Amino acid sequence: MAEEIIAYRFERLDQTLSQLNQENCTIIAGGTDVMVLHKSRRGVPPKIPRPVVFIDHLPELKRVYPNGKDLHIGACCTYSELLEEPLIPVALKQAIKTIAAPAIRNRGTLGGNICNASPAGDTLPLLYVYNAKLLLRSVSGERTVGISDFIQGVRKVQREPNEMLIEIILPSVLEEGTQVVFEKVGNRNADAIAKVSFAGFIKTNGDRIEDVRFAFGAVGPTMVRSLDIEKMLYGKTIPLAAADITQVVSAFEKRIKPIDDQRSTAVYRKTVALNLLRYFLSLKPKQSY
Numbered sequence: 001m002a003e004e005i006i007a008y009r010f011e012r013l014d015q016t017l018s019q020l021n022q023e024n025c026t027i028i029a030g031g032t033d034v035m036v037l038h039k040s041r042r043g044v045p046p047k048i049p050r051p052v053v054f055i056d057h058l059p060e061l062k063r064v065y066p067n068g069k070d071l072h073i074g075a076c077c078t079y080s081e082l083l084e085e086p087l088i089p090v091a092l093k094q095a096i097k098t099i100a101a102p103a104i105r106n107r108g109t110l111g112g113n114i115c116n117a118s119p120a121g122d123t124l125p126l127l128y129v130y131n132a133k134l135l136l137r138s139v140s141g142e143r144t145v146g147i148s149d150f151i152q153g154v155r156k157v158q159r160e161p162n163e164m165l166i167e168i169i170l171p172s173v174l175e176e177g178t179q180v181v182f183e184k185v186g187n188r189n190a191d192a193i194a195k196v197s198f199a200g201f202i203k204t205n206g207d208r209i210e211d212v213r214f215a216f217g218a219v220g221p222t223m224v225r226s227l228d229i230e231k232m233l234y235g236k237t238i239p240l241a242a243a244d245i246t247q248v249v250s251a252f253e254k255r256i257k258p259i260d261d262q263r264s265t266a267v268y269r270k271t272v273a274l275n276l277l278r279y280f281l282s283l284k285p286k287q288s289y
């Protein structure tokens with residue numbers, strides 16, 4: 001016989017936060033990670049050890065709006081909704097199109113991808129290079145935290161049990177003059193978990209690089225990004241000299257320490273990750289992105 005679990009679905013955000021303050025609950029947005037995490041054997045409903053609270057219907061978590069040059073994205077926007085939203089950057093839409101199949105994209109949310117903190121979460125490399133900030137709220141108030149501080153390890157995030165992720169903020173993303181790329185290597189073009197993923201961001205003034213960022217997914221417990229290595233390219237002109245590209249690639253070679261698992265080998269992951277970086281650094285911005 002199926003076990004009973006307590007499930008809450010409050011009409012308002014303040015009621016939801018108040019419940020989370022009284023009781024440690026499992027938050028369910030789309031449920032596409034939660035249900036897999038707690039799955040039982042075939043034919044038996046998932047066993048979730050705590051009461052669950054549904055949040056996917058709350059209007060405050062479904063909005064996408066600009067604030068100056070920043071873009072605010074509600075944590076419970078589903079992938080399918082984001083694909084229809086004109087303000088969402090093209091690179092993020094490209095990443096979303098590689099996630100699962102339409103049925104999962106109709107349920108899965110951006111906030112869920114972040115809070116699940118999988119090393120292979122497909123939106124994460126991009127959110128790292130966008131310097132995404134996360135707006136968290138509890139009954140005690142709000143705080144904003146950078147994504148690289150929020151995600152602390154495999155499925156480990158810096159969230160208090162009474163807090164909810166409300167919005168993802170992409171600073172200055174609506175500004176002109178930046179190019180962003182996303183690449184995912186998996187067994188298929190979609191409906192496959194990444195063996196390696198990569199996001200690159202570049203902002204130039206004429207030929208001079210003003211800002212450049214890159215992040216790798218699925219090659220470590222969290223996304224791999226290095227501000228020190230990125231700074232090596234500030235002020236350089238594009239196309240980059242071969243020596244500059246080699247210097248950056250070799251610096252990353254020491255930082256990337258992937259593992260062997262059922263999806264790929266460490267050697268393959270490292271080789272592909274460095275090739276993606278080399279490819280990104282060899283492109284001529286504006287002409288090729």
Ligand SMILES: Cc1cc2nc3c(=O)[nH]c(=O)nc-3n(C[C@H](O)[C@H](O)[C@H](O)COP(=O)(O)OP(=O)(O)OC[C@H]3O[C@@H](n4cnc5c(N)ncnc54)[C@H](O)[C@@H]3O)c2cc1C
Nearest residue numbers: 029030031032033034099100108109112113115121122165
């Ligand atoms: C068949 C299948 C294929 C998949 N393919 C991919 C893929 O290709 N790429 C990929 O990246 N992922 C993939 N996933 C994983 C999953 O769909 C995504 O990670 C999705 O974004 C999770 O969103 P969700 O709303 O369903 O999260 P949920 O399962 O509802 O929640 C995930 C975690 O985040 C917490 N949480 C959710 N929202 C909030 C919030 N607002 N505040 C605080 N905590 C919150 C939950 O408590 C839970 O711990 C796949 C899953 C399945 C089942």
